[in-house]
Amino acid sequence: MSTVIGTTGLVKRYGRLRAVDGIDLDVRAGDVYGFLGANGSGKTTTVRMLLGLVLPTAGEVRLLGEPMPKAARRVLPRVGALVEGPAHYGHLSGRANLALVDAAGPGGSRRTRRARIESVLEQVGLAGVGRKPTRAYSLGMRQRLGLAAALLRRPELLVLDEPTNGLDPQGITEIRDLLLQLNREGTTVFLSSHLLAEVEQMCTRIGVLDRGRLVLQDELARLTAPTGATVVETAEPDRVRAALDGRVLSVAAGRAVVRGADPAEVNAALVAAGVPVRGLALERPSLEEVVLAAARTSADRVDAPGERGRR
Template identity: 85%
Template sequence: MTAVIRTRGLVKRYGRLRAVDGIDLDVRAGDVYGFLGANGSGKTTTVRMLLGLVLPTAGEVELLGGRMPRAGRRVLPRVGALVEGPAHHGHLSGRANLGLIDAAGPGGSRRTRRARIDEVLEQVGLGGIDRRPVRAYSLGMRQRLGLAAALLRRPELLVLDEPTNGLDPQGIHEIRDLLLELNRGGTTVFLSSHLLAEVEQLCTRVGVLDRGRLVLQDELARLTAPTGATVVDTPAADRVRAVLDGRVLGVEGSRVVVRGTDPAEVNALLVGAGVPVTGLALQRPTLEEVVLAAAGTSADRVEAVR
């Protein structure tokens, strides 16, 4: 599959501090890639290097097949980005801000500018935007406007750094739906976040950054695949051990983990022996458990907001 973002041995040092330490990112066409890490783990520094905003100390960056930052003039018009919060002219309206951004970029048609601005404002939930200056917007409205700016050129690649910052739960849900819709239309999404629940519901692949190092990179479905065990919920956990002697892997309160990948078979054995069963499911690790295992104790700063 075509690589959309590729880094090799990417390093950024600030004095003695290695903010990014030799990472090899692999983001493929069609991915919704979740770039996870605690605050201060190096995510934003990495994103800025991808976009040519910061030069790496060592290593290589390829974006849409072009070597950055040399290929920036050719590549960046095909990329939409929202990094470290949107920057706007506070005294102007949101619509006026988007007009300036569009006029400043290469390849934008003046004839279709108004229609394109209307379209992206509608996409991000600001279709009824008025003439208020941006300085009067809430943080969530500013975040939506920043995303609208990233969408103006119908990009092949969206690079987003904490795009749901400042949004309420309804706003997060709306932006998630929008990103999934864009992805279905062919846009590759690279999403930097410290919110595990956001990534778990949205992304197809994940990379985990811990203190500047990429400690995990894989398909989300593979990382959270069934473990080969079944979880039984029952008020009679002690009786499960007696019926399924040798298959019980662990007991925690009313939850019993049993070796086996056929919940129906486990249920039949227990019910046949008169053991009450209130719930059955294949055991799967959560993304939180995967991240904690990969990144260790520092991952407790990555939020599992649900």
Template identity: 70%
Template sequence: MIRTHGLTKAYGAITAVDGLDLDVREGDVYGFLGANGSGKTTTVRMLLGLVLATSGTAEVLGEEMPKAARHVLPQVGAMVEGPAAYDHLSGRRNLALVDASGPGGARSSRKARIAETLERVGLGHVDDRPVGAYSLGMRQRLGLASALLRRPRLLVLDEPTNGLDPQGIHEIRELLLELNREGTTVFLSSHLLAEIEQLCTRVGVLARGRLVVQAPLAELRGPTGRVAVHTPDVELGRSLLDGTLEEVVHDDDGPRLLVREPDPAALNARLVAAGVRVTALVPERRHLEDVVLEASQP
């Protein structure tokens, strides 16, 4: 769905995006992760033909961009650098203009399509007030509605939950997962680790304009080789695990022992036989935050 090779954008002596090789596959929920200023938005703008690359190539839906923009963009829903809208018009009027500006928008069904799309993004109750009176969260929802109006094959979103409260973030997350189940590929640019971790199937990490990680999320969050033993009997467990116990953690999940052990079943049997109350025993997995921090080191 998206493939780039050596994609580079320089502004004078500053290289914003450096030799980017993206691989976004059909059916992905692809999380494009990076700190503010890492080059994410510049990349998205190049993919959509809004900014010309200094060098390298970009393909979207199998066609070269920006050469094929006229054919490709009607199949792509996008929200970049915040939602665009005419502040003096209502949300419905803004969507009507979007629908009328491109192919495939039959006038006879426009009203119904707009109503359905507003309902999906949580703006079904919206009245005729101008967009200038909307909250930031409402504007984000309207921007997403604009991106969804033509039921795109590919959805490209830049920080789509900006300005939303926790309930709104949850609703948008569920909507994006539903759209993906219906066949829409989602490319989501964000600096929020939690957002990427809860939504995405594959992840690319950008640091200082370079792609430093690109892999399935499940692979990135693979096992560390340690087992987390949850037990109230910390000292007894500690005395039994000399040599394999690497760390004792106390946090909101309660105390747990982190043990380097290839056979969790044997470990459990050994602890229980010695009188240690084991309330849970699970393989430890890497946190996405650790992966990102490690990969992003200069």
């Protein structure tokens, strides 16, 4: 599978601060890639370097197989991006703003401009806004307009920084469904977000950034695979320990975790012992648990004196 976004030893320094510290991203064709990290971890700086908006201090960036920013004029017409909120002219309508975006960028066909604008407004749920100036848009509407601008050229790659910022739950669901549909149609999606629940529902692969370092990068399905244990929901968890002595990994209010990846076998053993069972499920780590564990591992590492020069 071809690499759509690749970085090697990517570094960005601001004085003594290393905002991005030697990261190697690997985003493959067809991915919905979730780029995760706390505020200040370096996510937006990384995204800006990917798009050639900020020059790296060291390292290399390749987008769609081409070096950036050297090949920006060839590459960027094939990329849709929404970074740090959409820019717009407040006195103009959404349609007029999109027409200016399309006219300013390379490769936009004037002949098809109106049809493409109507299509993307429909996609993001703004088809009915009429001539309302964008200064009267809500934050969520402005975010939708920014996404519409990113979709104008039917990009091969979408690079999005917090695309659901300001949206209500219905809007978040609509944008999630749209991104998944675009991905099914062949668009690779690189999504920077702090909304772990949304990432968990959408993404196929994730990267976790902590204090400028990429501390985890893998398939989401692998990271959240069953652990080999079964979670038992019961009103009497202490009786689970008594019935399955030696197999119980933990007990808490209303639940017990039992070694064994066959819930039917666990259930049969508990029923035979007369233990009431309300439910059983394979134990899987949540994305939140995966991200926190990766961040803790990074925090526990001791750097050589002066290695980072940032704290």
